[in-house]
Amino acid sequence: MNRTKTYLSKTVEELKPSGIRKFFDLAAGMEGVVSLGVGEPDFVTSWSVREAAILSLEQGRTSYTANAGLIELREEISAYMNRTFHVQYSAENEIIVTVGASQALDIALRAIIDPGDEVIVVEPSFVSYAPLVTLAGGTPVIVNSDKSHDFKVQAADLEKAVTNKTKALLICSPNNPTGTVLESEDLTAIAEFAKKHDLLVLSDEIYAELVYDKPYISMASLPGMRERTILINGFSKGFAMTGWRLGFVCAPVEISKAMLKIHQYAMMCAPTMAQYAAVEALRNGNDDVIEMRNSYRRRRNYFVQSLNEMGLDCHIPGGAFYAFPSVKSTGLSSEEFAERLLVEEKVAVVPGNAFGESGEGHIRCSYASSMAQLQEAVKRMRRFLERL
Amino acid sequence: MTLSEKELEIVEILEKDARIPTADLAKMVNLSVEETEALMKSLEERNIIVQYTALVDWAKIDGHQGVTAMIEVKVTPKRGVGFDEVAERIYRFKEVKSLYLMSGTYDLAVTIEGKTMNEIAKFVAEKLSTLDSVVSTTTHFIMKKYKHDGTIFDQTDGDKRIVVSP
Structure with a gap:
């Protein structure tokens, strides 16, 4: 009966399923749910981008591209990264187009990890970081960020986690789930730490287009950091292209070569149609990005103030589209809070502990929903809190 | 400002x-x-916000009688007042819903609403073409409104996202 189980990899068997799954199952069967649980933009990809993909199909562009991606796309990415984030990468051999930022992260980790290597992962974080380190044969070492520092990781805490096996550090700014943006001094402290211990920094910058208060600073733009940074970005969030599964990774030549080996064997290339769409997004999509960013900023202002007013203490998230309020004042755990809110008021949020133990006591609310939905959610949450 | x-x-x-x-x-x-x-x-x-209005899709309302026409008007501008004088004469009619001065082959773009095509034809024949400065008019009737002021009338793009995702 249990025979098949013996065929499964120990590593995979020991992986914990994502805590988000449970809430998906619970919410998916309900009618009339206002969902703040969605980790993607509420915008549909702009029509000009969709139209470019349709055209590419009409023209019969359905074959493989170069392993690293269409050269014209890589050239656009190179120019875009330079003008937007002031980092220089060669289209020729330092940029790889991937199947979402997730695959970029996967090949980056697999390219640098030998069995037993440790990678520091800062939590609360996106659910797949630690599992991907494990799957690559490494050991994730968790360092927590906390609310007292607006969820900015502290160099002193990083120091405590370093061993002689530490190879890299994985950070994400703006952060999912906290919305925290690392500022110049935070990045400098992390960069100094990485240099001191000769570590690589895997910098997940997928939300870089969505910052609301200050210009974005890329880790790779800091002095001396380009050579030790693997920069991950993509089209999902800033360009509202999640379903296209298109990301990219920028790294110095030697690291890029190694990642390309994995990519060519495991993936061949990213979907061709999506690559043509991305070319259009980079050539003509900037106005759409600005419009979406303005819209998120206004909704953030509305939603975070509303949370604080109803008594859920929330720091101002500088980017992404998540608010990460504390629910400690209610005396409920984050799972209890999320479950009762869903059952009693049909508002779906994600409990903070799904993003690491340090997320306990918080919930992640995505404000990438229409104002009408947010207003309804605020009304229901207020009612829920008054009843508690 | x-x-x-x-x-x-x-x-x-x-x-x-x-x-x-x-x-x-x-x-x-x-x-x-x-x-x-x-x-x-x-x-x-400061009249920057001029009015708060609702965008109504009259076509959905059974029994509603309404026809919209866009009229291209060629006029002779007058010394000293240019197009403004004749424009004012035209936009004061309550049938006129919008009026723009245009570049290109005609001068004024006038949108007119009426109950029937006849009503609009009558307005053009009696009120508009008879104005001294009006040289010619070309009337186009609107058959269907798909999008107005940036809003698509039959928006079918609902939220297609899954309810909870990482």
């Missing part, structure tokens, strides 16, 4: 949703309700 950043934000938000509660609008632009109300009042007084 130069607007402050906050005023511009308020205008942009209200242009899309004029019915948003002021308390919510205030939060969106990070101001107090009083400050927001004061800015709105000032925008109204």
Whole structure:
């Protein structure tokens, strides 16, 4: 009966399923749910981008591209990264187009990890970081960020986690789930730490287009950091292209070569149609990005103030589209809070502990929903809190 | 007139949703309700916010009689007042819903609403073409409205996202 189980990899068997799954199952069967649980933009990809993909199909562009991606796309990415984030990468051999930022992260980790290597992962974080380190044969070492520092990781805490096996550090700014943006001094402290211990920094910058208060600073733009940074970005969030599964990774030549080996064997290339769409997004999509960013900023202002007013203490998230309020004042755990809110008021949020133990006591609310939905959610949450 | 950043934000938000509660609008632009109300009042007084209206899809209403026509009008501008004088003569008619001065092969683009095609034909024949400065008119009747002022009438793009995702 249990025979098949013996065929499964120990590593995979020991992986914990994502805590988000449970809430998906619970919410998916309900009618009339206002969902703040969605980790993607509420915008549909702009029509000009969709139209470019349709055209590419009409023209019969359905074959493989170069392993690293269409050269014209890589050239656009190179120019875009330079003008937007002031980092220089060669289209020729330092940029790889991937199947979402997730695959970029996967090949980056697999390219640098030998069995037993440790990678520091800062939590609360996106659910797949630690599992991907494990799957690559490494050991994730968790360092927590906390609310007292607006969820900015502290160099002193990083120091405590370093061993002689530490190879890299994985950070994400703006952060999912906290919305925290690392500022110049935070990045400098992390960069100094990485240099001191000769570590690589895997910098997940997928939300870089969505910052609301200050210009974005890329880790790779800091002095001396380009050579030790693997920069991950993509089209999902800033360009509202999640379903296209298109990301990219920028790294110095030697690291890029190694990642390309994995990519060519495991993936061949990213979907061709999506690559043509991305070319259009980079050539003509900037106005759409600005419009979406303005819209998120206004909704953030509305939603975070509303949370604080109803008594859920929330720091101002500088980017992404998540608010990460504390629910400690209610005396409920984050799972209890999320479950009762869903059952009693049909508002779906994600409990903070799904993003690491340090997320306990918080919930992640995505404000990438229409104002009408947010207003309804605020009304229901207020009612829920008054009843508690 | 130069607007402050906050005023511009308020205008942009209200242009899309004029019915948003002021308390919510205030939060969106990070101001107090009083400050927001004061800015709105000032925008109204300066006639920058001219009116708050609803966009109605009359075609959905059974029994509604209505025809819209776009009329290209060629006119002779007058010394000293240019196009403004004849434009004013035309836009004062309540049948005229919009009027723009155009570049290109004609001068004024006039939108007219009436109950029937006959009513509009009568207006053009009796009121519009008889004006001294009007040289010629070309009338186009609108058959179906797909999109108006940036809003698609039959928006079918609902939220297709899965309810919870990482």
